[in-house]
């Protein structure tokens with residue numbers, strides 16, 4: 001659980017579940033899916049990343065990294081999507097999404113998703129089909145630098161601002177890491193129906209949004225037939241429809 005004390009103290013007065021999230025954000029998708037799986041009501045605070053609505057002092061006063069999602073649960077501010085979904089599963093145990101028999105493997109998938117986000121998922125998305133929509137002008141980058149204090153994020157965003165581009169090395173590294181992860185997923189899916197084991201769970205919720213934004217960015221999944229079957233099964237779930245498709249029908253076309 002990653003709980004923070006925001007500069008904006010007014011959010012402590014919010015009751016219930018409030019989610020600051022983005023339609024195209026894979027990290028937001030996993031929280032929306034979990035809320036749907038758990039049947040929880042939540043209040044939406046939508047932040048349009050293509051309009052750079054997160055580059056706002058007011059939002060940085062809630063989430064110091066200026067990232068979505070941020071979940072406020074009874075006035076307590078939670079960040080980090082993979083931590084938020086694990087927290088929700090503990091706070092609302094039904095239906096269980098992290099069965100004991102597969103808990104370690106599920107935790108490993110969640111940690112891997114968190115680890116690969118800035119190293120692989122984000123560079124791939126920002127450098128491919130979505131690049132023109134996510135590109136920051138020099139002015140937007142200047143505003144970003146005035147708000148952001150997280151060194152990793154400053155470095156990441158400087159790579160695609162103004163005339164800068166991600167290097168071929170950045171993209172190669174991203175693709176290698178993603179290929180390795182989906183090869184491992186293919187192996188798990190040779191044995192089980194879901195990445196989380198016999199039943200749909202948090203590992204699926206963590207990785208389905210990654211697949212969704214990568215496929216929308218042009219990543220080739222034909223090499224992974226089990227992964228493709230997994231997606232077809234997942235698309236039938238209400239949480240996929242409500243958490244992903246209702247907000248973002250086609251990642252590349254938004």
Ligand SMILES: N[C@@H](CCC(=O)N[C@@H](CS)C(=O)NCC(=O)O)C(=O)O
Pocket residue numbers: 022024025026027028049054066067068069079080081082114117
């Ligand atoms: N580790 C964070 C990453 C959050 C993140 O990078 N969110 C993206 C959307 S998926 C975002 O807000 N991007 C805007 C930006 O980088 O300025 C999490 O898992 O919640």
